[in-house]
Amino acid sequence: MKNLFASALLSVLSLSAAVASNARPTGDTIVVKVNDKDKMLLVTDKSGNISSLTKYDLNALVRRVDSTLNQNQNLYEQKTDGSKALKDTSFTIMLGQEKVSRIHIKSYNGNISVNVRDVNKDTTIHVKSHRSRTRSTFDIDLGFNTFSQKTSDKRYDLNPLGSRYISLRWGYRTRIGGKESPLRLNYGMEVAWNNYMFQDDYVIKKGSGSVDFVQKLDADNNPINFKKSKLTTCFLNVPVTFEIKKKNFRVGAGGFVGYRLDSYSKIKYSFEGDTKRDRDHSNFYLNNWQYGLRATVGIKEVDFFVNYHLNNLFESGKADKLNPISFGITF
Known part of the structure; x- marks a missing residue:
């Protein structure tokens, strides 16, 4: 300034x-x-x-x-x-x-x-x-994850409130056309974390040829009840959207492509009076690349987003077919 x-x-x-x-x-x-x-x-x-x-x-x-x-x-x-x-x-x-x-x-x-x-x-x-045609931006997406389809295997069922989504996005917004043009191009790079919290007392594992869900047993071979069991993925994404802005209202549509940086499972449970947390880093037969569609709607200072994954979360034949959906609010 x-x-x-x-x-x-x-x-x-x-x-x-x-x-x-x-x-x-x-x-x-x-x-x-x-x-x-x-x-x-x-x-x-x-x-x-x-x-x-x-x-x-x-x-x-x-x-x-x-x-x-x-x-x-x-x-x-x-x-x-x-x-x-x-x-x-x-x-x-x-x-x-x-x-x-x-x-x-x-x-x-x-x-x-x-x-x-x-x-x-x-x-x-x-x-x-x-007047600058291009401006730098920094945004934070906070929301939730779900799957676009249900499977017969109930072990994939998610806890809605525990399956959270967060991303940190650095990018640019470029006006397309003259100074009164409502069209903008948004692009950049983001680090996104998808948390998938499972409802049942199973922990996800990478088996010999497929994704497995197993129970954790105590010393008497009794199943342990989990306070939390989730799969977390971390992707580096490149989102690109076109946005139309009219006064205090804006709407955008585009897509994203990303590469997996890390993934791990985490369980939280009580054992002999203490709270235990186990974490296991693995690729879990996840697809290393992800791509999908993104839509946004904004009113004044509030923006909402939806990300829909076009490819499966896991490799074909290794797990049930699941397409994640992320939705929430942008700050």
């Missing part, structure tokens, strides 16, 4: 200097090109006074301006998502006792526009908004 404000301020200074030079064609102006994008404008009120600038420490001046922008919190307002935005600001440029121009800086959704109005000539100059 500070860089955008500085760019807008440079534009104001440049235009104000141009207006001032047209009103009073005296003095000298030097434009110092700092890099490919930024320039510094030096203006003196009388011709030949450029040499007087040597008595000023320009480095100290720049540091002071930078410090002022950081400390003057009145220039900014706090948004609901925790970020800061530049407030709408207006001020007048004076040349002696004469009003030369009226400046209005407007910030909206991360973009800054500057309007300069020549008071004497009653004309308005519009400076093009600083």
